[in-house]
Amino acid sequence: MRTPPALAAVLTMLTALAVLGMSTPAAGFDDPGGPRGEGFQDGPTSGVILRNSKIVVSGDGLGGRADGYRVPRPCWYEPGDSADKMLEKQEDVREYWFHLNPTGTERDFDEFLKQYKDKVGENGRWWTPAYNAADPNGLACWSGLQGAVWVPEGGTPPGGITLAELYQLARAALTVPEPKINLSPDVKSYVNLPTWVWLTGIGAPARSVTAELPGVMSATVTARLTRLEIAPGTSGSRAEVKEDCGPTGRPYVSGGTFTCGVRYLHASVDQPRGAYTLTVTTEWTVTGQGVGFAFAPVRVTASRDVPVGEVQSIVRGGDRS
Template sequence: MRGVAKACALAGVSVCALLGSSTTARAIGDNDSQAPSSSKGSGDRSGSTLTASATATHIKVTQIGGGASGRSAKPLAPVDPNWRPPACWYEPVAAPQGLKDAVDRLKKGGDLVPVTPTLSWGEELMVDHYEKGKAESGSGDGYTNYNLGKDGRFWRGVINKNRENDPESAVCERTLFWQNAGTLPDDKHAPTPDVLAAYAYGRINVPSTRVELKPAAKSTVNAPTWVWLDKGTFKEVRVRAELADAGVWAQTMAKPVALHLDPGTEEAKTLPASGNCGINDDGSIGTPYTKGDAGKTPPCGITYLRASNGQPYKLKASITWQISWEGSGGAKGDLPDGTFETAQDMTVQEIQAVNR
């Protein structure tokens, strides 16, 4: 990344500034009416001008199947604690005319032009490099008249807003560069389908439904507590992430595969012993308790061996979601499983009783 002092020295009488990643700045204008609208919270279009922060992205995210909304919508936590979505990537931000318009505004006293997520250039550097074709140290050869008439776009880095304070987000600092239409940068931070799939992972919302219990909240020692979820409660969730300007997309799928029970005490036995209750073919988990099931062993449940003695046990139920993806060009793969956990109070009494 070019430092502030070096950039200002190169600028001469020009003005330059380093913008913090959370600082809102006037970004590059874009006259291409085919450009996709930015996702919610990423920026605002007014005519041919895009006002955006360093975390603004043109990646459009759409939930196309399953999932939840409102208060019932909850994000997944990756099973692998070391896995994280991409901290930053490159994407197209301006057509040639859009870049020229931004510099023209700068010449009239407008805002500096962001050339990386954190660095903006003043008039002299912008004119020399993007209009007059002058090479700049660390930025490669210059461009003639903003590449007007050529088919392609200028690209720069974008920071994942969920990781903007992560040091890894500082690696996408290539100065605003040209990329021909229909091609992706030869860079490990290019927005390839796997990058979009990982980005979509963080936008998956699953329902926070509590498991059904019998007895509902009060059990007895050595009597099994039945646990189940009705069919259709959990369905496959599909989230699509698309960067239309780059011709890249990915669809990330989350499929519920198991319910894991943690009784909240070592003085208990789970059924099955692993605590993992599989998903039935109809989408249900376990079997609902019905009258006459007393004395039977539930396919999914818990038997408490000691009373809770006034302090309820915290029964934890976590759904495991298997994550896979497919994308443009026939790409596909898997991502770490995700989980969502809920907790319920369970009071266990000593009196032996039969469920009715």
């Protein structure tokens, strides 16, 4: 007997729920289980939030503000259970199956199980879908995938996770710190006086994130702070910029050589708020551990106001000639 279309739709949905463990069961019924995974989440600034995934995301490059990098394809299949293990899981959800489908019969349930029984004894695995919930298209992408796909040993289904996509997930999760600008003089500078610039709050100049599918493959992405740029907030006729700064600038040293910062040539009295807006941009080079995996640099910007005054000269009567 052919399964009615409406019932078939319910069975298809239940297959996905049972395989993925996504639903919230009613009181008195056990969660049917299934693979779960979670990346990191730092309020609304997450780059990666994994759902129904076994991928583990770790590293000292997590937890900051994401820079907007998006994985091109926010859903995928991952290798899951063997035929025996998957059949065991599906048989364990019998009570749950009838709870969601009260008009179903034993024959309907046997038909539901048949797709799993047919694979017992074969070499291979069931692959199940996962997605990045931080991507606005992640859930819609996942909804278009099948609840489970049987793949013979050594194969990968269309849409199966690849090493390149694992690197992309690591890159999406990667964050770098926002710098704090330090100046000398700090509160106010003066015309023709060197204003030294350096950064604090960065910590280690390299940050890494690893995305790993345990027992299958892993991908590590590393960001290294390589340079900074200084924008004085005005034209070259009003300021001279020194950018021999290294990656984090040059802290002020008494008697030292001024190589990183700004020498303002005009006072800021005519500027909005009576100050120039100095901007510092850090650039982090991003590379993958594997050959051929490189990404565009991460650029992070910080700004602060710099009031600049005129040096006042006092001429005393005895000094006149």
